[in-house]
Amino acid sequence: MKNDFFIFDNAIHMYKLTEDNFDESYGGGRQRTNALVEYAKKFSAPGYPYDDISDRELSVEDAYRIMFDESDTDIAMAQTVPSHGGWKLGFSPAENNYKLKEAYPDRVLFCGGVDPITHGRYGAKKEAVRQIKEWGAVSFKFYQAHSGGVSWRIDDPDMAYPIWETCLENGVNNVQFHKGLAFNTQHIIDLAPYDLERAAQDFPEMNFIVHHLGEPFIDETINIASRYENIHLALTAWINQYPVAPRPALHAIGKCLLHVGADRLLWGSEAFVWPKVQAYIDLFAEMTMPEDLQEGYGYPELTDEIKAKIFGLNYAKMMGIDVEAKVQELYGKGSADSAKKAVRRGRR
Structure with a gap:
């Protein structure tokens, strides 16, 4: 725990970018991998390096070390990336993410992934049920383009x-979507957030989580989320951009706070493309909203209460996790005071 913040990382990916997973017939696996690496490189800075993940497959031991030995992360969700154009099993295959959850079930939850184009609409339903029943999927991630x-x-x-x-x-009852940030020959309009509205209306009992604020459709994504209480926004990529472009990142976070509110914002580190998870935790824990942005744009102050909700309390509540009980499970009875402080921080 960082300064008594309970940290629940919503977005870590067990990638598999090895030669046997590349599919050059659909846009080129190596080309798409290089595009991802170049994006990460643009938003890397001293102390916040990207990892050249080309030709590699992350082991569960390395993932645990990065997330839990070298950072203050308490629990995390291993997210499948069912983006198959260029990768036979996807950029971050379901099996790889399940293996991390299987190895460390007290720390890791499993977010499955299916695709109605790759699997077919009936096949996607069948595979989703299998991942729930056999692998314990508690969420699903989708890439529509x-x-x-x-x-x-x-x-x-x-x-x-x-x-x-x-x-x-x-x-x-929660599903997650990559919006915006097109790579290779994906069409950007297919990654726009406009199709969220009707689904949010028709499935009020489902929580729809949107990643990356739909960049470049940031204002549209925030506008839609502001009007539907079952749409939540993961700040993935924006935390990672801050060291290179702090003002745009602060504007994006400020707009989210102003129009959507702190209760529906989620923390995600985008590990392991950016492997120094602790650096981003330290950054957000100390982040402030400059007075000129508060006075000039109406953005709220970034209080410890808001940070506590974003860091983990919001997602823990959504997933039905008792934070006090979880902290004691992980760290023993002596951690009760820290657990209570973590929860109180989000209630101030």
């Missing part, structure tokens, strides 16, 4: 809605 303009919509009654119904029938 594939190379060459192939895509599907969140609000498609025939393709998407059966998946949301299947998730709810099997006890999973």
